[in-house]
Amino acid sequence: MDSMKVIILNGPMGVGKTTVGKYIAEATPGTAFIDGDWCLDLHPFIGNRETKTMAVDNILHMIGNYKKCSECKMIILVWLMDQAWVYDAIIEGIKKLKLEIKSVTLTCSKATLTDRWQNDKVCPWRTDNWLKISTDSLPYFAKLNNTLDTSNLSIKEVAEKIMAAD
Structure with a gap:
């Protein structure tokens, strides 16, 4: 496999994926940051099989383009x-790109x-209804x-554990 690594952060809404991912990207030169939500930014939001399939395709195209960029290291x-099929499609697509x-x-x-x-006063999704959906998904x-339980960890500690784990 190529030396370029793709780190995937999964988890419920509000757990800190974006915060930790941006922290790692900003602390690691040559790192590209992809938020999967960017690849499924429909208004109004529709999260069905068709739109998620499109988002997976968009994500894999972005990863493929970053792979071609000599400045991108991770x-x-x-x-x-x-949903397992979404995760599996991402994993299989990254494997086809021969990335770690x-x-x-x-x-x-x-x-x-x-x-x-x-x-979180910034994210518009932080409503009581979405909180229930998120806590129900735990x-x-x-x-x-x-899995990595982030309950009693700082952003820096979570990032360090992710980067140290293999």
């Missing part, structure tokens, strides 16, 4: 992948997620491989 992909993959699912306690949610994400 890619961070953050996206909520709560590190995948981590960020989790936290319900209390921590609620606290982070209520303190058991699904907790069952996935390579």
